[in-house]
Amino acid sequence: MKQLMKLALCLAALPLAACSSLGGEDGYGLGDYLLVRVHRVNVGDGGMSVVAPRPWNERRRSILFDDVREVEDWTLDGPILDGISFVSGMKSGRYLIRQRKSADQQVPKFRSDMTPPEIAAMLESLYRVRGGAVEFRTLSLQPRPFLGANGFQLDYEHLDSDELWRKGRVVGAVIDGRLYLILLDAARSHYYNASLPDFEAIVASAQIRR
Numbered sequence: 001m002k003q004l005m006k007l008a009l010c011l012a013a014l015p016l017a018a019c020s021s022l023g024g025e026d027g028y029g030l031g032d033y034l035l036v037r038v039h040r041v042n043v044g045d046g047g048m049s050v051v052a053p054r055p056w057n058e059r060r061r062s063i064l065f066d067d068v069r070e071v072e073d074w075t076l077d078g079p080i081l082d083g084i085s086f087v088s089g090m091k092s093g094r095y096l097i098r099q100r101k102s103a104d105q106q107v108p109k110f111r112s113d114m115t116p117p118e119i120a121a122m123l124e125s126l127y128r129v130r131g132g133a134v135e136f137r138t139l140s141l142q143p144r145p146f147l148g149a150n151g152f153q154l155d156y157e158h159l160d161s162d163e164l165w166r167k168g169r170v171v172g173a174v175i176d177g178r179l180y181l182i183l184l185d186a187a188r189s190h191y192y193n194a195s196l197p198d199f200e201a202i203v204a205s206a207q208i209r210r
Helices: 002-013 116-129 191-205
Strands: 033-036 041-043 048-050 056-059 071-075 082-090 133-146 149-160 165-175 178-187
Touching: 041 082, 048 082, 082 191, 116 133, 116 149, 116 165, 133 165, 165 191, 178 191
Parallel strands: none
Antiparallel strands: 033 056, 041 048, 056 071, 071 082, 082 178, 133 149, 149 165, 165 178
16 A cells, blocks of 8 residues: 555646656556546447547546446556546456456446446445445435436445545446446546546537448
């Protein structure tokens, strides 16, 4: 955890490309990031495209999600402080993370007939099982158009084992049996509000690539 906090402080103080001390055994080298410029880009497995209002940084290895090709993570100030994740059309029967079938705690698989409350419960279990959340609060769950479909917006906050409160917003929809999501999760103090305008602009720009 000390290594993570050191990384967070470095990333908060400087742009990612300036953190020349990163790398080595802590596993957070500069090679873990790709600059996302201000133009339309494909995310996840290419099933969705978005435009960011300013440069962000694509994280090659996810912290919360794990090696799922439909998922892509971005960060602005460092993965401990803020992040946007994309799910670009996950098929029914797939999991948001890879997990052992023998594990005591399981994140449910996505099903094409899931309702917004069921998807919200799936995401809560993701934060509790993989993210280590010791407290999770749903602030609101409401309908919201997304990608031309009847989608939903979930607002939440959670307290993690590092004693940091984080806040998040998810905008998503199930379209043709596939799950599309854009998720913002950031430290509740300052970083969430600072990232929210970018998140909303990215959501507004999102398009399905058919």
